[in-house]
Amino acid sequence: MSSRPSAAGATVELEGLTKRYPGGARPAVDRVGMEIGAGETVVLVGPPGCGKSTVLKMVNRLVEPSEGRVRIDGRDVARTDPVRLRRRIGYVVRGGGLFPHLTVAQNVALVPRMLGEPADRVRARVEEVLDLVGLDPGAFHDRRPHRLSDGQRLRVGLARALAADPPVLLMDEPFGAVDPTTRSRLQDELVRLRREPRRTIVLATRDVEEAVKLGDRVAVLGEHARVAQFDTPEAVLVHPADAFVSGFAGAGAALKRLGLARVRDVEITDCPTATVDDPPRYVLDRLCADGTEEILVLDRWGRPRTWLGRGDLLRAGGSPARAGRPVRSTVTRDATLRDALEAVLADRAGRVVVTGRRGAYEGVVGVETLMDSVRELLEAGRLEALEARYGLEELRADRTYAAQEGVGGEARA
């Protein structure tokens, strides 16, 4: 399915988009204009009630604009039948919006089935897309939503939205109802999903950190969905356009920059591992041979399970399955340095396990590596800010020169 041209994403243009509700003194959304490139992830962030949801819903015509236009790949959505249009646009709502009376597979299969795809293709696609969002199709296929955790529900909601491989994905405060740990994990997954087949994602949130973490560009919306700033996350944090943006983005912008860098950007090291099925003798040998304090025990599927010290093994009567300190938090390569730092600081030995797909072990990141990267990053940030300022001054100097000499500025450049 990835061979479809649609998988490259589509451009989304909003043009003077306005929504007035009867009885409202001022429009809920007032002349919003935005151009979103194919394959780009744009996050609309703003305080509750600023109209970001309404903007999103005007894209798939759940809300009809009073004025203005939405174009997807250059085509005006008002000219497309809304039901057909929506089948081609993925839509994820808060909490996933799963139908409780249908199984996971039935929920996911809805859109491809409505599009009239043959049953065997639908079945294959359901498996594929469940796997894509990190759920084991065998285990989850026939479950109903009430037997899923919040995070799993959201994953299924995402799978449902992706099932027909839409070029555009709309997400309306998707992570609003899940706890912080699950949220940051799901955000990491979204970063990964976004990379696999490129698609255009428009996400609405009230959480600035989420916006900065997920967006290629961030649109900070004020009242009546006024676009206060539409720029890269770095720019929003480092050069807020006005007082509203800097107030909303909040203090601690430097710390938020940590939310921009990812674990994949730092060095991930290996650490001695064993599996639960290894004989205790072997585990002990490895512990002595490597001269390390602790060894990481993986379960049958290669997922980190416990940190095992020499003492632990002796105390537990030699079985690596029952001894040791359980691995509490792990991060993926897509996790931000901020999340990694938090996990590292909470760990007794000052390190965090990095996992890949389905939670399998990939390596560890230690506190020293992390601090070095943080230092470099902050240094780079300071340089960047300086450069930007210098660049601005240079530009001004050019303009002045041009104005004085009456020639184009590029003559000097």
Add this chain to the structure above:
Amino acid sequence: MNFWEYLGEHHRQLLTDAGRHAAVVLPCTVAATVLGVLIGVAAHRGARAGALAANATAALSAVPALAVIGLLVPVAGPGLPPTVTALTLLGLVPVARSAVVGLRGVDPALLDAADGIGMSRPARLARVELPLAWPAVLTGIRGATRTLTGVAALAACVSGPGLGNPILRGIASPDGGDALAQVLAGTLGIVVLALLLDAAYVLVGRLTVPGGIRA
């Protein structure tokens, strides 16, 4: 003749009556369900239509069933037709009401999700709204069946079938030796039938309400 002797002598007749009783009640319940759900679907969206339907069905439920059956005899003739018509009308009331309640109780966020993934209105109704409203509707149908099982005894007044007949015979000849036994047998027969049908609905609920929305 005491009750047990009467039962021993007439059990075959009573069983036939009970079977006919059920044979009147069940088709009426089905008809009432179909009509009631249709009314519920038509009425649940608009506030005014909903109120109208609620009032109309409430008024309908206030009309004595005996009067309805009696009034229908000149039009529909005696026996089965007036009974079936009256029972269907009577059964429709709780079903329509519970359908409105059930459909209105569907989480708006789910309707938003259904629209958002591109379901057409009829598809949304068939695949999301009605299945989610079904437990409430089923409660309505269960109540309707209970009422209809009792009221169907009135069929005997217009020479219809069912367990109303022994009751009516007992009432008609109060001096006969087994008057009390007849009334008692008919009444208890209806009660037992109602309990059996009620139990059947528990089973129907188990089989038709998916795990995710079972209360």
